[in-house]
Amino acid sequence: xxxxxxxxxxxxxxxxxxxxxxxxxxxxxxxxxxxxxxxxxxxxxxxxxxxxxxxxxxxxxxxxxxxxxxxxxxxxxxxxxxxxxxxxxxxxxxxxxxxxxxxxxxxxxxxxxxxxxxxxxxxxxxxxxxxxxxxxxxxxxxxxxxxxxxxx
Numbered sequence: 001x002x003x004x005x006x007x008x009x010x011x012x013x014x015x016x017x018x019x020x021x022x023x024x025x026x027x028x029x030x031x032x033x034x035x036x037x038x039x040x041x042x043x044x045x046x047x048x049x050x051x052x053x054x055x056x057x058x059x060x061x062x063x064x065x066x067x068x069x070x071x072x073x074x075x076x077x078x079x080x081x082x083x084x085x086x087x088x089x090x091x092x093x094x095x096x097x098x099x100x101x102x103x104x105x106x107x108x109x110x111x112x113x114x115x116x117x118x119x120x121x122x123x124x125x126x127x128x129x130x131x132x133x134x135x136x137x138x139x140x141x142x143x144x145x146x147x148x149x150x151x152x
Contacts, residue, residue, distance in 0.1 A: 004021060081125070
């Protein structure tokens with residue numbers, strides 16, 4: 001079994017727990033618990049540096065290896081999320097079109113909600129077709145903060 005490592009990053013909107021193996025980021029989500037591994041691998045140290053750069057306004061995209069685990073469909077959705085640029089928002093229907101299946105809006109929404117690597121894979125940049133903020137695992141208030149942060 002692959003060894004996993006855990007680190008925490010305190011953001012202005014809550015604690016992020018980042019999980020990795022030796023070579024890639026596996027998860028990044030808001031968590032209250034603060035477990036921390038000893039002897040963090042380089043990939044996790046890089047993630048902490050890049051998250052700090054993001055939250056201090058010095059980084060607009062992440063260039064770190066990550067490996068979310070999901071179905072082929074989910075992974076296709078998550079890969080397309082990384083193509084949404086800093087400060088941009090798109091609708092779930094636009095995301096469905098981008099993956100080549102405009103009728104898969106609900107499935108895209110579900111996959112978006114199951115993104116295991118928030119912030120780095122920017123699921124917060126997907127909004128309702130009417131412009132409303134809908135669905136975010138960290139909560140709508142965190143989604144609003146992230147979008148306001150990126151757009152200002």
